[in-house]
Amino acid sequence: MTPFNLTQFYADWATILPECFLLLWACVITGAAVMGRTDESKSGTFAIWTIIGTLATAVWVAVTQDGAAFGGTFVFDRLAVVFKEIILAGVILTAAASVGTVSRLRAHRGEYYGMILFSAVGMMLMVSATELLTLYIALELSTVTLFVLAAYHKTNRKSAEAGLKYVILGGISSAILLYGVAILYGLTGTTELAKISQEIQRQFMGSGSFPPGLALALLLILAGFGFKLALAPFHMWAPDVYEGAPTPITAFLSVASKAAALAAFLRVFFVGGQPAQLIWIQAIAALAALAMIVGNATAIVQTNIKRMLAYSSVAQIGYMLVGAVALDPWGATSISYYAMAYLFANMGAFVCVIAFAERTGSEEISDFSGLSRRSPILAGFFALFLLSLAGVPPTAGFLAKYYVFAAAIQKGYLWLVLVGVATSVVALYYYATVIMKMYFPSEQTEGGFPVARTLTIVLAVSALGVLLLGIIPGPVVDWIKAAAQSFVPPT
Amino acid sequence: MSGLLSWMIFLPLIGAIVALFMPKDNHRLIRGVAFVATLLPLILTVVLLAQYDPSTAEFQFVEKAAWIPGLNVNYHLGADGIAVPMLALTTLLSFLAALVSFNITKRVKEYFAFFLLLETGMLGVFASLDFFLFYVFWEVMLVPMYFLIGIWGGPRKEYAAIKFFLYTLFGSIFMLVAVLALYFTSTPHSLSIIEHIQRAPQMTRGFQLFAFVFFFIAFAIKIPTLPFHTWLPDAHVEAPTAVSVLLAGVLLKMGTYGLLRISFPMFPEATRFFAWPMAILGVAGIIYGAMVCMAQTDLKKLVAYSSVSHMGYCLVGMAAVGSVAGISGCMFQMVSHGLITGALFTLVGVIYDRAHTREINAFGGMWIKVPVYSGIMILFVLGSLGLPGLSGFVSEFMVFLGAFPYFKITVAIGVVGVLLTAAYFLRMIQKMFLGPVAGHTAELTEINFREIVAVTPLAILMIALGIYPALLSNLIQPTIENLVRLIGAGA
Numbered sequence: 001m002t003p004f005n006l007t008q009f010y011a012d013w014a015t016i017l018p019e020c021f022l023l024l025w026a027c028v029i030t031g032a033a034v035m036g037r038t039d040e041s042k043s044g045t046f047a048i049w050t051i052i053g054t055l056a057t058a059v060w061v062a063v064t065q066d067g068a069a070f071g072g073t074f075v076f077d078r079l080a081v082v083f084k085e086i087i088l089a090g091v092i093l094t095a096a097a098s099v100g101t102v103s104r105l106r107a108h109r110g111e112y113y114g115m116i117l118f119s120a121v122g123m124m125l126m127v128s129a130t131e132l133l134t135l136y137i138a139l140e141l142s143t144v145t146l147f148v149l150a151a152y153h154k155t156n157r158k159s160a161e162a163g164l165k166y167v168i169l170g171g172i173s174s175a176i177l178l179y180g181v182a183i184l185y186g187l188t189g190t191t192e193l194a195k196i197s198q199e200i201q202r203q204f205m206g207s208g209s210f211p212p213g214l215a216l217a218l219l220l221i222l223a224g225f226g227f228k229l230a231l232a233p234f235h236m237w238a239p240d241v242y243e244g245a246p247t248p249i250t251a252f253l254s255v256a257s258k259a260a261a262l263a264a265f266l267r268v269f270f271v272g273g274q275p276a277q278l279i280w281i282q283a284i285a286a287l288a289a290l291a292m293i294v295g296n297a298t299a300i301v302q303t304n305i306k307r308m309l310a311y312s313s314v315a316q317i318g319y320m321l322v323g324a325v326a327l328d329p330w331g332a333t334s335i336s337y338y339a340m341a342y343l344f345a346n347m348g349a350f351v352c353v354i355a356f357a358e359r360t361g362s363e364e365i366s367d368f369s370g371l372s373r374r375s376p377i378l379a380g381f382f383a384l385f386l387l388s389l390a391g392v393p394p395t396a397g398f399l400a401k402y403y404v405f406a407a408a409i410q411k412g413y414l415w416l417v418l419v420g421v422a423t424s425v426v427a428l429y430y431y432a433t434v435i436m437k438m439y440f441p442s443e444q445t446e447g448g449f450p451v452a453r454t455l456t457i458v459l460a461v462s463a464l465g466v467l468l469l470g471i472i473p474g475p476v477v478d479w480i481k482a483a484a485q486s487f488v489p490p491t
Numbered sequence: 492m493s494g495l496l497s498w499m500i501f502l503p504l505i506g507a508i509v510a511l512f513m514p515k516d517n518h519r520l521i522r523g524v525a526f527v528a529t530l531l532p533l534i535l536t537v538v539l540l541a542q543y544d545p546s547t548a549e550f551q552f553v554e555k556a557a558w559i560p561g562l563n564v565n566y567h568l569g570a571d572g573i574a575v576p577m578l579a580l581t582t583l584l585s586f587l588a589a590l591v592s593f594n595i596t597k598r599v600k601e602y603f604a605f606f607l608l609l610e611t612g613m614l615g616v617f618a619s620l621d622f623f624l625f626y627v628f629w630e631v632m633l634v635p636m637y638f639l640i641g642i643w644g645g646p647r648k649e650y651a652a653i654k655f656f657l658y659t660l661f662g663s664i665f666m667l668v669a670v671l672a673l674y675f676t677s678t679p680h681s682l683s684i685i686e687h688i689q690r691a692p693q694m695t696r697g698f699q700l701f702a703f704v705f706f707f708i709a710f711a712i713k714i715p716t717l718p719f720h721t722w723l724p725d726a727h728v729e730a731p732t733a734v735s736v737l738l739a740g741v742l743l744k745m746g747t748y749g750l751l752r753i754s755f756p757m758f759p760e761a762t763r764f765f766a767w768p769m770a771i772l773g774v775a776g777i778i779y780g781a782m783v784c785m786a787q788t789d790l791k792k793l794v795a796y797s798s799v800s801h802m803g804y805c806l807v808g809m810a811a812v813g814s815v816a817g818i819s820g821c822m823f824q825m826v827s828h829g830l831i832t833g834a835l836f837t838l839v840g841v842i843y844d845r846a847h848t849r850e851i852n853a854f855g856g857m858w859i860k861v862p863v864y865s866g867i868m869i870l871f872v873l874g875s876l877g878l879p880g881l882s883g884f885v886s887e888f889m890v891f892l893g894a895f896p897y898f899k900i901t902v903a904i905g906v907v908g909v910l911l912t913a914a915y916f917l918r919m920i921q922k923m924f925l926g927p928v929a930g931h932t933a934e935l936t937e938i939n940f941r942e943i944v945a946v947t948p949l950a951i952l953m954i955a956l957g958i959y960p961a962l963l964s965n966l967i968q969p970t971i972e973n974l975v976r977l978i979g980a981g982a
Contacts, residue, residue, distance in 0.1 A: 010774070038847065113588055113611065125679070265801050286978075333561075387634065392631075393626070393627040393628055393630045393631055394627055394631060394633060395828040398630070399559075399626070399824035402623075402667070402671075404560075405667070405671055406674065406675070409668070409672060409675055410671075410675045414668070417668055417671070421664035421665070421667065421668060422664075424659055424660075424664065425660055425661050425664065428656065428657060428660055429653070429657060432637070432656060432657075433653075436641060436649055436652070436653065439638060439641060439650050440641045440642055440648060440652070442734065466744075473559050473562055474557070474559045477559055477560075477562060478560065478561050481561045491679055
């Protein structure tokens with residue numbers, strides 16, 4: 001036990017201050033909600049205060065110095081900054097998109113925003129965790145709050161069902177993950193990722209073969225992450241939860257929660273599991289291929305837009321993990337860039353669904369027919385986001401796909417890239433079908449409608465993100481690349 | 492004038508954005524914007540032709556700037572003897588097609604916005620010297636095309652639009668894979684088309700064959716060569732007139748242009764290897780296209796299938812890889828087909844607007860009722876079937892002249908295509924224009940001034956190139972000699 005060192009103590013807490021601040025802010029918001037009146041008109045106020053706190057945290061994150069804290073269990077590096085900013089951007093967009101949804105709740109309007117912030121704190125800790133127990137606790141903090149949020153429409157059967165399903169499957173996946181962690185601890189005697197890597201190197205590299213226990217541990221952890229990421233074949237919960245949860249929460253779940261899990265995945269596998277890559281890299285390639293095939297093929301037959309987007313996000317995770325076969329800066333950069341492009345495109349797409357459902361009360365794809373006449377702005381935005389998800393230039397989605405495919409080709413995974421490109425044609429089919437319904441209606445539909453102002457702002461910000469990341473990606477690519485290079489050394 | 496190519500490419504895009512901000516119901520104003528936005532690139536084309544130095548094969552008007560430095564992506568433009576005629580053809584046909592589009596009354600603003608975006612994409616493809624940029628423009632074009640067919644098309648527009656989109660995307664993703672492979676096999680990693688041409692001798696035979704095939708799939712779908720042609724009749728028949736003009740006049744040329752710009756100089760060994768199969772595919776296209784034309788009753792479909800046949804000549808010409816005459820013939824055919832087919836589609840649109848049918852059997856004796864229209868139509872039909880003195884003859888003659896020494900029997904079979912072409916066109920002329928006035932001919936009114944203006948430049952160029960081919964061959968000669976030298980099969 002190292003003796004208490006006051007300087008070290010301050011340094012540790014300085015590194016984690018942004019998280020502490022956001023945690024405090026979450027408590028204040030929740031406290032205010034419990035103490036004060038939270039009638040319908042207050043939804044906007046709560047959203048504004050949530051956004052202010054999150055923005056402050058985002059700025060704080062941007063100016064915080066790199067450093068490690070608490071004996072190396074928590075690290076604040078460039079990769080953490082990239083993912084924290086993605087998560088915080090997700091929080092801001094979600095909070096803004098929630099105003100209408102929350103004002104229609106019967107009670108607990110303010111706590112909704114508090115929950116989002118608590119979840120965000122968990123996610124931020126998760127992307128910085130370099131030790132498996134810290135990682136696990138952070139993961140639980142973010143997931144448990146999401147259980148609550150998924151079931152927030154508690155009188156709605158689908159929402160309640162979504163919450164319950166999410167609790168059960170989330171619990172099982174956490175258990176699986178923890179089981180893998182336990183075995184890994186048994187083999188290496190540590191939970192610190194860097195030391196795990198060294199131990200694997202020391203114990204097993206010389207012998208040339210890996211014990212089945214190590215493979216089991218890594219695959220269990222991979223399966224645990226698979227659930228969190230909704231990666232096929234662990235995606236079964238996603239469509240039901242996505243459909244039942246309040247739509248802003250669905251967006252939050254699909255964007256921020258995935259980004260956090262992805263960052264944790266990068267840390268565990270690119271650092272901890274790096275010497276044992278022979279074991280897991282083929283598994284990742286197979287799962288990525290499966291996710292792209294299953295996600296895209298199943299999305300085609302969906303009639304509910306949220307379910308379609310759920311399956312599409314299963315496929316999107318598959319594309320992101322294509323980049324994971326390259327254990328170098330290329331791979332890490334491509335995944336991070338994809339996560340960022342996906343943030344804006346998927347968030348935007350779900351906000352379009354929110355805007356549409358607020359006016360028409362429907363989430364059926366067939367009801368989007370003729371939207372380009374009823375609300376040209378909304379149809380235009382939705383088409384843009386769908387094209388970005390499909391990977392059509394000049395949107396961010398194109399460069400993201402280009403990047404992950406490049407990472408895989410560089411490592412010689414031609415078959416995986418061919419699966420990827422072939423399934424993107426399938427993906428384009430169902431995205432284009434929605435666009436077709438909006439723009440080429442078979443019969444005339446009447447009734448134009450406006451889009452709520454806050455939603456329009458969220459849509460405009462997302463659209464700007466999608467276009468800027470696609471047209472002038474230079475600065476962002478450099479930023480992410482620098483982060484990835486500090487995280488995994490070039491091979 | 493610096494940035495000449497950039498201005499040419501992006502003026503239509505600026506026009507598209509301006510058009511979007513115009514009041515929706517002021518059709519005159521929007522048409523005015525489209526008129527100016529297509530006229531200016533045409534004027535710049537004249538400047539381009541005046542400043543172009545035809546005595547060298549070097550790229551001219553080169554512009555280069557870093558775009559995404561992290562990925563070695565450059566904004567790199569330039570034009571040589573292959574690109575300049577294509578750029579000129581594109582700006583000319585776009586301007587004329589904009590004139591043709593003035594009779595569009597449905598959703599005029601969106602129409603011209605998509606139309607102008609399409610022009611930007613087309614010009615970008617012909618001027619790009621960076622693979623990434625080339626691919627972006629290549630794909631960007633698909634989106635406006637999809638909407639133009641899908642919203643303003645005929646009865647089966649949805650089917651045609653999505654078929655076109657998916658088919659072309661399917662082809663281009665193969666190109667993407669090949670581009671990535673090229674990128675990672677080069678040191679330092681490069682996306683420059685020029686640099687890859689320079690390193691062609693270092694590429695292994697196996698790699699060349701692989702890359703050639705992948706690029707060929709993308710380009711063959713666009714041309715389209717025989718097994719990949721099925722999207723073309725659907726797209727053409729459903730597309731509005733002006734879009735058919737651009738589709739046939741410009742988009743099909745992108746396939747042959749891509750082969751000449753990328754595949755031939757970059758993979759010379761593979762080019763020599765695949766020359767013979769290309770000649771076979773070309774001849775098969777000529778014969779098959781012509782036979783299908785014989786059976787058509789719809790005039791637009793007839794012109795569409797005649798494109799399959801005529802693009803076959805291009806392929807035969809370029810398959811004579813060691814012959815300047817053959818490849819020049821291919822270039823001639825590209826320009827000549829663009830001029831003639833562009834005009835033919837415009838003229839088909841003229842009668843469809845008036846009679847609302849394109850059935851060949853629904854007309855008769857048009858020469859009596861609408862003599863001016865008939866005269867113009869017959870002039871272009873004669874050009875298309877290769878009457879000496881018009882540009883079609885020059886190109887067919889050069890193609891066969893160049894290809895005969897290499898593929899004697901194949902070319903001999905191909906020449907039969909000329910006969911078949913004459914047969915189906917003369918049969919059409921006989922049925923529609925000769926004999927007594929019959930069927931819907933009574934409803935026709937004479938071609939109007941705007942429509943005459945739209946086809947006159949094409950007629951003048953067709954005759955000029957037919958009488959004085961040096962007009963074009965001077966422009967392309969050094970570039971093609973250089974190309975033949977690069978392929979290294981010179982006789």
